[in-house]
Amino acid sequence: MSVNRLVEKFKPEHYELKLDLVQAKNREFNGIIDIFGEINDEKEIALHSKDLEIKKITFANDIKLNFSKAENDEILVNIEKLNFKKGDKIQLKIEFSGKITDAMHGLYPCYYKENGEKKELFATQFESHHAREVFPCIDEPEAKATFSLEIRALSDLEVLSNTEIIEKNENGNIQQVRFAKTPKMSTYLLAFVLGDFQRVSKKTKSGVEVSVLATKAQKSELMEFPLSFAVRVLEFYEDFFCQKFPLSKCDHIALPDFSSGAMENWGLITYRETALLAGKNSSISSKKYVALVIAHETSHQWFGNLVTMKWWDELWLNESFATMMEYLATDALEPKWRIWEEFAVNEAVLSLRRDAIDGVQAVHVPVHHPDEISTIFDGAIVYAKGARLMNMLRKYVGNDAFRKGLQLYFDKFKYQNTIGDNLWDCLSEASGKNVADFMNPWLFKSGYPSVLAEEDGEELKLSQKQFFIGEGKDSGRIWPILLGSNQNNLPEIMDSKDLTCKKSPDFVQLNRGNVAHFITNYSQNLFENLLEKVRNGDLDTISRLQILQERSLLSRGGEIPSVELLRTLQSYDKETSLTVWDMISLLIGELKIFIDEDSESSKKMKKFVGNLAQNEFEKLGFIKKTGEDEEDTQKRSSILAHMIYAENKKAISGALDIFENxxxxxxxxxxxxxxxxxxxxxxxxxxxxxxxxxxxxxxxxxxxxxxxxxxxxxxxxxxxxxxxxxxxxxxxxxxxxxxxx
Ligand SMILES: [Zn+2]
Structure with missing residues (x-):
């Protein structure tokens, strides 16, 4: 059932919210809120309120208004007696109280130990529709308003919110803290945190105070890397989007209990501890993960917070975009990580596999009730495929036009709400290409094509059809495919079922950079040419990855026999790239599932894996060498894991020795x-x-x-x-x- 859109009856403009959290330890709080806004219904105002006890609602401080509860967390306030007309401004005052529970949304406690002593802190998580658990409001992304927040709490807790503190009074062990008025924003982005934290801070070139905060149970050395990255990434986006960060500060705070990875609350980004904290002793993959998450959440400060989706239907746009931007920004700031290679492993594999299953959801799906978001949103589609499509679009319009289009978009829609078409229009204007026509076939339906590439004498023949893993009904769909080929005679876009051209050059490669959302099934000869280039070290890393990925998919889809995959893997015994090894490890792991332990096939498999990893094992050994390449350091554990699986005696005894020593x-x-x-x-x-x-x-x-x-x-x-x-x-x-x- 679809929920009502309350913003249609009443448009909030400003909230004056006073919360009394002195009793937070007893899991209770009280509040008074003044809601200012414009009415569009002369009879009633509907507000969201969940698990709150509403004590009193008045107009202009003294006229008491009647109210009743309704379905879907609504309270209906009868305003008939006020005789207002549509378009009139109104101010409601509501007194309420609520309970704090361990639900990890709304306002909730986090538990941790500091020097063996049990401690707690309090944090909020309002996305997607949990602000209503803390104060009555119109809890819809489109109902943007400004917020002035005042919190009363015990003095021994630091209080943080989206904006900086403008007034603080202490009286005995009680403090009263007032925060600067926020920009116009959606309720799901409001946040506050109370606790005992350590902090490191640094200003960006443009003067934004960036801080990283964590409980005192965490090592302070884990805060410097995230701080330096957070500062640089904010500077990067200010430049890339040509749009200044609108707040004076941006806090990144690690919470001991957090239900997802991180949350982009405007100016107060909350994280799970592992998603924010990393130092010089952390593994490189932890650091990369932390950098990607910071880059993701920081990009939302513009794309999501400054410009917000009209309704949850368009949440994919936020997440696809942020997922693509996290790689773009991290690559710009840490080019030596070659993070796009990881994009090719993480997001590409995830999305190509899931999207090959018939009946999987499309990137764009209708959302009737915000409760559906957690259940119907498939990360492999909304984040991974969405990000892949965004990246394909960036390639199609070109980097400069992409950036120019975004700048137009932010200029035009800041502090407002949008749908996908608004972005397509800006990108079309900047590029001169029809972006909606190109993107919509990919967004509104699931699935993608495989392109069969065959040679016929001097000719190259291509044909597209939908690719399935498992059962699937081919409905004859045609996609506009960005071919990305090395061929002189092929067009940029293939928008027909078949295509024939004269081969030039003789060696054929499609979808270079693995940018577009399709796979290629090369005929035997064409594929042999590719494999030869793998063996000779003539192909770039992403191409080598892509070959493995596509072969694995084609074998799962029954288009090539699975023994072909082993034969392909054999050509990778001199492989040195970390990301390609990650892919090899993934494929080996999957092949192992089908083999019974202690069987004859298992012995063969172990030997095969041992041979494949032998070169790298000899080179890397167990111990990190001084001045060693970061990739080697990271690769070591998976190479060792392969050798241990292969029951290589030297590897097992080496590992046990390290433990003993x-x-x-x-x-x-x-x-x-x-x-x-x-x-x-x-x-x-x-x-x-x-x-x-x-x-x-x-x-x-x-x-x-x-x-x-x-x-x-x-x-x-x-x-x-x-x-x-x-x-x-x-x-x-x-x-x-x-x-x-
Ligand atoms: Zn996100």
């Missing part, structure tokens, strides 16, 4: 720590070891280390360990709920 497990090189602990747990498990690991898990605040212990313990084959682990999970004092879910 490390008095403190936490001090093992974080790049291989998970593997070393896993080898120990798998090959030399004992009750003492399990106990030692659980103790360590309980006593450390190092989140990466905790993850490593979890991996090691869950890899054991011992049923008793599994049982013990389950018991500990249930006592969630030791294992955090967010680590299980």
């Amino acid at each position: 490390s008095p403190n497990m936490e001090d093992i090189d974080p790049e291989i720590r998970s593997l070393i602990l896993t080898v120990k747990a798998r090959f030399e498990e004992s009750p003492e070891l399990v106990q030692k690991m659980l103790e360590s898990y309980k006593n450390t605040s190092n989140v990466d280390y905790r993850d490593d212990i979890m991996v090691a313990l869950t890899s054991t084959k011992n049923i008793l360990t599994g049982k013990l682990l389950l018991e500990k999970m249930l006592e969630n004092d030791i294992i955090r709920t967010q680590d299980i879910l």
